[in-house]
Amino acid sequence: MALKVHTLPIHTPGWIGEFRAFIMRGNVVDLAVGIIIGAAFTTIVNSLVKDVFTPVIGLLIGGIDFANIFITLKGPYVANLADAEKAGAVTINVGLFLNAVIQFLIVGLVIFWVVKLLTRLHVRQEAKTLPTASETLLAEIRDLLAVERVRPGPGALPTAAGAGPVR
Numbered sequence: 569m570a571l572k573v574h575t576l577p578i579h580t581p582g583w584i585g586e587f588r589a590f591i592m593r594g595n596v597v598d599l600a601v602g603i604i605i606g607a608a609f610t611t612i613v614n615s616l617v618k619d620v621f622t623p624v625i626g627l628l629i630g631g632i633d634f635a636n637i638f639i640t641l642k643g644p645y646v647a648n649l650a651d652a653e654k655a656g657a658v659t660i661n662v663g664l665f666l667n668a669v670i671q672f673l674i675v676g677l678v679i680f681w682v683v684k685l686l687t688r689l690h691v692r693q694e695a696k697t698l699p700t701a702s703e704t705l706l707a708e709i710r711d712l713l714a715v716e717r718v719r720p721g722p723g724a725l726p727t728a729a730g731a732g733p734v735r
Contacts, residue, residue, distance in 0.1 A: 649663070
């Protein structure tokens with residue numbers, strides 16, 4: 569004799585279905601891809617700021633290394649930030665903040681030019697897809713001829729079979 573087991577139906581909350589639909593929407597997936605690419609792009613921008621722009625700007629303003637511009641609030645005064653951190657000094661890191669501002673401006677500039685380029689490419693693609701005036705006129709003539717074949721106009725000569733105009 570088989571045992572009959574009674575199970576209670578499992579009720580899944582309605583928000584789970586809504587969450588699944590939300591996650592699978594195209595916008596969320598596009599956003600996730602954008603965040604991942606943005607994170608990868610950040611390493612490139614960090615290197616550009618740290619290894620290219622900061623040394624050049626520092627050289628132009630007298631050989632100052634932005635990373636070592638800091639104000640010691642408490643602790644021993646030392647020549648660079650790394651030594652201050654080792655000594656446990658409390659510092660306001662002005663140079664690191666300047667690096668972050670420069671990095672932000674570079675990212676903004678790069679994004680501006682990328683969006684501008686993509687907008688120009690998009691406009692050019694739209695211009696190529698629109699039909700020219702002669703193409704539009706030829707399409708209208710083609711459509712009128714197709715209608716004429718189906719429904720002969722007045723004065724059309726019957727064909728050999730007597731069904732329509734002579735070609």
